[in-house]
Amino acid sequence: MNAVLHPRPCRVDAIDRQIIMAVQAGLPLVEQPWDAVAEQLGLDPDEVLERVAAMQAHGIIRRIGAVPNHYALGYRANGMSVWNVPDAMVAELGKRVGELEFVSHCYERPRHLPLWPYNLFAMVHGHNRDEVEAGVKEIASMLHGACRGHEVLYSTRILKKTGLRLQG
Amino acid sequence: MDNIDRVLVNELQDGLPVCRRPFDAISTRLGISVTEVTDRIGKLLDDRVLSRFGPMFNAERLGGALTLCAMQVPEADFERVTEQVNAFPEVAHNYAREHDLNMWFVLATERPERIAGVIAEIETSTGCRVYDMPKRDEFYIGLKLPV
Numbered sequence: 001m002n003a004v005l006h007p008r009p010c011r012v013d014a015i016d017r018q019i020i021m022a023v024q025a026g027l028p029l030v031e032q033p034w035d036a037v038a039e040q041l042g043l044d045p046d047e048v049l050e051r052v053a054a055m056q057a058h059g060i061i062r063r064i065g066a067v068p069n070h071y072a073l074g075y076r077a078n079g080m081s082v083w084n085v086p087d088a089m090v091a092e093l094g095k096r097v098g099e100l101e102f103v104s105h106c107y108e109r110p111r112h113l114p115l116w117p118y119n120l121f122a123m124v125h126g127h128n129r130d131e132v133e134a135g136v137k138e139i140a141s142m143l144h145g146a147c148r149g150h151e152v153l154y155s156t157r158i159l160k161k162t163g164l165r166l167q168g
Numbered sequence: 169m170d171n172i173d174r175v176l177v178n179e180l181q182d183g184l185p186v187c188r189r190p191f192d193a194i195s196t197r198l199g200i201s202v203t204e205v206t207d208r209i210g211k212l213l214d215d216r217v218l219s220r221f222g223p224m225f226n227a228e229r230l231g232g233a234l235t236l237c238a239m240q241v242p243e244a245d246f247e248r249v250t251e252q253v254n255a256f257p258e259v260a261h262n263y264a265r266e267h268d269l270n271m272w273f274v275l276a277t278e279r280p281e282r283i284a285g286v287i288a289e290i291e292t293s294t295g296c297r298v299y300d301m302p303k304r305d306e307f308y309i310g311l312k313l314p315v
Contacts, residue, residue, distance in 0.1 A: 012230060020223075020225065020230075023222050023223055024222070024223075024225065025222070026213070026220060026221050026222040027221060027222035027223065029206040029207075029209055029210050029221075030206060031189060031191065031202045031203070031206070032188050032189055033190065034188060034190075035188060045188065049186060049187065049188065052186050052223070053186045055223075056186055056223075058229065059226055059229045060225060060226055060229045060230055061223045061224065061225060061226070062224040062225070062226050063182075063183035063223075063224055064183055064184045064185075064186065064190070064222065064223045064224070065180050065181055065182065065183035065184060065221070065224065066177065066180035066181055066209070066212075066218045066220065066221045067218065067219050067220040067221075067224070068177060068181060068217065068218055068219070069216050069217055069218060069219045072215070072216055072217040073177065073217065080265065080272070090305070091305060091307075094305060094307035095307050097307065098307030106306075106307040107236075107303040107304075107305065107306055107307065108303065108304040108305040108306075108307075109236065109301040109302065109303055109304060110300075110301060110302070110304065112299050112301070115268075115269075115299070116238075116269070116299060116301075121236075121301075151267070153265040153266060153267045153269075153272070154265060154266045155263045155264065155265050155272075156264045156265065156266055157263070157264040158219075158261070158262075158263060159250050159253075159254060159261075159262035159263060159264055159271070159273075160253075160254045160259055160260075160261055160262040160273070161219045161220075161260075161261040161262075162220075162260060162261065
């Protein structure tokens with residue numbers, strides 16, 4: 001309990017880092033984007049692809065795709081629901097909450113007493129607050145007697161969204 | 169956004185294959201040219217329907233670290249503090265939320281020991297206390313928004 005989980009780091013070499021830095025702001029929007037990256041870096045396209053495939057196999061790259069702006073997609077309500085549940089039950093309860101389809105992220109995090117008594121975080125998405133509230137109610141009934149308090153924090157603005165950036 | 173854009177956004181959330189022509193399969197499924205696929209992705213980015221397109225890196229697998237931080241920022245200082253916090257390249261995203269803790273941001277660093285340093289620098293530059301809430305356990309991640 002309370003140990004921070006650190007997945008085993010994988011080795012990336014200097015060439016992997018060059019590739020990461022070339023695409024971390026975005027993949028070139030051309031027919032053969034990895035060829036464009038290879039040309040920019042003076043590498044062989046097959047080598048770039050092999051390295052990218054290896055990084056994906058090792059989980060360094062989660063996936064190659066898009067991050068939607070959920071506001072623009074009509075998911076205007078995004079409630080970070082936070083719950084105070086007994087530490088001994090958080091793993092079991094977190095797993096069940098995380099399985100709900102409207103929950104996008106579900107984590108155990110430390111409390112900061114007395115200001116912050118919550119140890120279970122579940123992000124609930126909906127087209128409007130009513131949808132989010134319905135989801136929160138469902139979580140509340142699932143947690144039932146185990147929950148000693150909860151709040152929902154609505155986001156009002158995205159202030160920054162860039163993702164991970166390596167620095168040169 | 170038309171119907172083709174909607175299908176495209178859903179497909180792009182699933183991810184592209186790692187290959188020399190990663191847009192070909194999507195182009196065939198949508199019945200549009202690869203150039204139209206890339207043009208549409210560019211437009212969705214320009215219109216901020218998509219906030220990013222490309223590989224999603226896992227900071228922890230790169231040997232780095234992630235944490236969620238919260239601050240209680242006085243309303244009058246909110247814009248100034250936003251600028252100061254966002255100026256740190258380690259701040260991956262930042263949200264305003266309705267709560268006494270009204271600013272929530274994620275730090276991503278290449279080296280785990282850098283987290284404490286960034287937090288101290290943010291506290292010094294903003295004058296606000298940072299509440300560090302690193303994850304202890306992860307039960308599910310899979311943001312998918314059907315449109």
